[in-house]
Amino acid sequence: MPNISIKGMQMPESPIRKLVPYAEDAKKRGTKVYHLNIGQPDIKTPEVALNAVRNANIDVLAYSRSEGSDEYRTKLAAYYKNRDIHVSADEIIITTGGSEALLFAMGTVADQGDEIIIPEPFYANYNGFATSSGLKVVPVISSIDTNFALPPIGEFENLITEKTKAILICNPGNPTGYLYSKEEIKKLAQIAKKHNLFLIADEVYREFAYDGAEHYSILQEEGLEDYAIMIDSVSKRYSMCGARIGCIVSKNKKVIQTALKFAQARLSPPTFAQIASEAALDTPQSYFDEVIGEYVERRDLLISELQKIEGVKVAKPKGAFYCIVELPVKNADDFAQWLLEKFEYNGETIMVAPAAGFYSTAEVGLNQVRIAYVLKKEELLKAAEILNNALKAYNA
Template sequence: MPRISEKGVQMPASPIRKLTPFADQAKRDGKKVYHLNIGQPDIATPEVMLNAIKNITFNVWAYTPSEGTLSYRTKLAEYYNKLGYNITPEDILVTVGGSEAITIAMQTCINEGDEIIVPEPFYANYNGFACMSNIVVKPILSHIENGFALPPIADFEKLITSKTRGIIICNPNNPTGYLYSREELEALKELCLKYDLFLFSDEAYREFCYDGREFISPLYLDGLDENVVVIDTVSKRYSACGARLGCIITKNKEVIQSALKFAQARLSPGMVEQIAGTAAVDTPDSYFKEVNKEYTLRRNTLVNRLNAIEGVFCPNPGGAFYVVAKLPIDDADKFCQWILESFTHNNATIMMAPATGFYSTEGSGKNEVRMAYVLNTTDLNMAMDCLDIALKQYPGRTIA
């Protein structure tokens, strides 16, 4: 029998989806499963976006330009400039989801065998994208005790070698929900200028900032235009994960021109998605205000319930819709499987993502889980009832 490639062997499984077979079996057994494992919002997609799809009138479902349609890029530039990005449609490359944006950005800016520094825990698929691109991820540990704040710049400098090509941040962060401050980004700016590094900014959760906290993009910082590559997607902003529509934004013309060659190789982003995305830019501000209000309520519900459970610690995140919580358990992977396979409360259980998959440092996140507060507060409370009882019954509990 032919053997698969070494890259196929090395490609990491998703910690977000790898327990799906156990959740599916739990459902077949008649259990209700509360899904806290994946960032799939239950918030309604904006009507203007859905109506644009319903009212499509084209007769030929044709290719679009590899860089995305001019009409969509023009509307996107309008959206970003309202936020202060000061860009043109020529600074945007439309991609098939944020995932393709990250992959193309990595392959455009980083040579095979070169390194990219990533504060961890980080979005698990960065490992997969780096594997696909033969790039070495150099993790730098942040800590739950201070809410996963940016590690000291001196720690970044210790990792920089002749092979270091860039730093990638997710702001607000997935999986921790941490929102980077202007001071932290200014420190990264000075580092990138000092060592001539790219700063990749994954901004998928830009709209989800709480308690009046300010979102800062590296593109707001003076003197960094040639170094910054922004990654974005409609998935979270408009609760449109299935649209698979993202983009790369950079004022570095060489990066855009080179990235376009990768985009040409995959032909084009989808026509229907861009029609919907164009309409989505006209979503009223009231939509985002209501969404923000709802997620703030959900965050407060989840964080308060978690910290009320004996032995659990969960920082209060400033953005996104995730938390990472430390649990009194021996092994997060075992616990997340056990709670699906062997536990039930009122014929229900919960699915979480073991935090180990969001770290590259061996042994990190062993007693941590990521939860997405994408369920309504009633379901979140029911899920926390399950967790509270499950932690008392789990054989690998680490406190008496």
């Protein structure tokens, strides 16, 4: 039998999706499962986006340009301008989701064996993207005890080697919900310029900033034009995860020219999804105001309920719709599987994402889970009640 590639063997499992078979089995047994494991919003997709697809008058569903349609990129540039991010259409490449944008960015800035520094815990798929790109993730650990604030600058500089090519952040953060301040972005910008590194920011949750805080993009930072690469997506902003439309944005012409070659190699992003995404840009601000208000209420309710559970520690998110929860268990992987295989409370259980998969440092986050508060408030209340009773039974 032929051998599987070493790269394939090294590809990590998704902590978000690997428990799906156990959840499906639980449902077959008649157990209701509350999905706290994945960031799939239950918020309705804007009708303007859906109508654009329904009403599209297309005789031939053709390829689009590799960099995405002119119309969409031009309209997207105007969207960014309204948020004090001044880029042109030719500084944007449309991708098949933010995932492909991250793959293009890694392929553009680094070679096999190069290193990328990422504050952890981080979006679990960064590990997979790095592995498939042949890169080494060098983690700098942030802590639940400091609400996952940016680690001291010295910790970044101590990790920089001749193989370091970039620093990657998620702002606001998945899985922590941490929102980097303007001052923190400026500190990272100083490191990038001092050590001649790219600063890549995954900003797909930019709209979801809470408690009066404002999102500050790396593309708003003056003097960072040659170093900054922004990743974006429609998935969370418009509750359009299935559209698979994202983008890579940079004012560095060599970055865009190189990323375009990767885009040409995969031909083009999906045409119908671009039509929907272009139309979604007409979504009124009232939509976001309502959505943000809803997420703040969900966050506050969930955090309050979690804090009532003995032995549980939780960091309060400043953005996005996730939180990291430290549980009074030794192994959250075992606990998460047990929840689906062996536990139910009034015929119901919950599915969580074990947090160890959001770290690249071994033996870190073993007693943590990520919870996505993308369910209605009454369901979050039930989920917290289930978790409380599950912990009592598991630790009995």
